[in-house]
Amino acid sequence: MARIVTIAVFAVAASASMAFAQDKQTAVANFVGEDGKENGRAMLTAAANGGLLIELEVSGLPANRWVGFHVHEVGKCDAATHHESAGKHFNPTQAEHGILTAKGPHAGDMPNQYVGQDGVLRAQVFDGMVSLDDKKDGIRGRALMIHANSDDYRSQPAGDAGARLACGVVE
Template sequence: MKAIHITAALSLLALALPASAQNKQTAVANFVGKDGKENGRAQMTAAANGGVLIEVEISELPANKWVAFHVHETGRCDAATHYESAGGHFNPDSAEHGILAAKGPHAGDMPNQYVGQDGVLRAQIFDGMVTLDGKKDGIRGRTLMVHANSDDYRSQPSGDAGERLACGVVQ
């Protein structure tokens, strides 16, 4: 049996949808690094039964390292403030931070991602706790954030993930 590459399958899905449905079913985020220059992009696709698939490629990150990847609450990426403008993690249900927390996770908590030797993070991540619509769990108009350290999945309120390295507003 041949494996179908997920990107190709999503492209075929997008072609089958009318333009109005595509806009509701997909989103993009262009990432900006600490220097304020664009350094990556995420493409998001809403899953039929809820959740969002995020395909991401971001360059100019620390090589050979696990980093935290989260959804943050606001739609601002101001490099001059080290991305503090993005606010905290997206947490519409007031849960504790962390996949391993007893009363967690936040909707914006996602697994750590690995940055390769070339300094590029390439990943496909599914977040089943969010949507692309304007409902309480919608992430359109919020930010995706890459942190300098891995998330410990427990520490409150943000997993001791460290400095914010790259930020992208979900359009």
């Protein structure tokens, strides 16, 4: 399956643009930070020809840096375990990690995202390798994760992206 990843930064008012009617084609992930407090939200929308558009706004992150952004296999975001409860990257095809590897990427790989001077990550990301509810590549019930460092797109098994700063279960 071809994978096209599009990144665009956007500014939104969280309460206005993040509200929508949830159905089979949409999902929400409410992020919690390292302190266990809610710090953002992602809206996921199924694309007509496959894949998902993920729109997110997450605050309380280190300012002025690129951070890793992945899908993790377990839908559990326990701050007491530093979000280790979310397990490994979602990888239903057992591909290598990394957009720049010959045998990758896997479904949980997404491009790094930039956190602005205000400590808020605002982005739109398209992942063509996942869906919401398909038995093989569905991510409803799994976790979205923001890491402390940028993904190097090569290191196995997780891109050397560092600590898990914010986690949201796709509901």
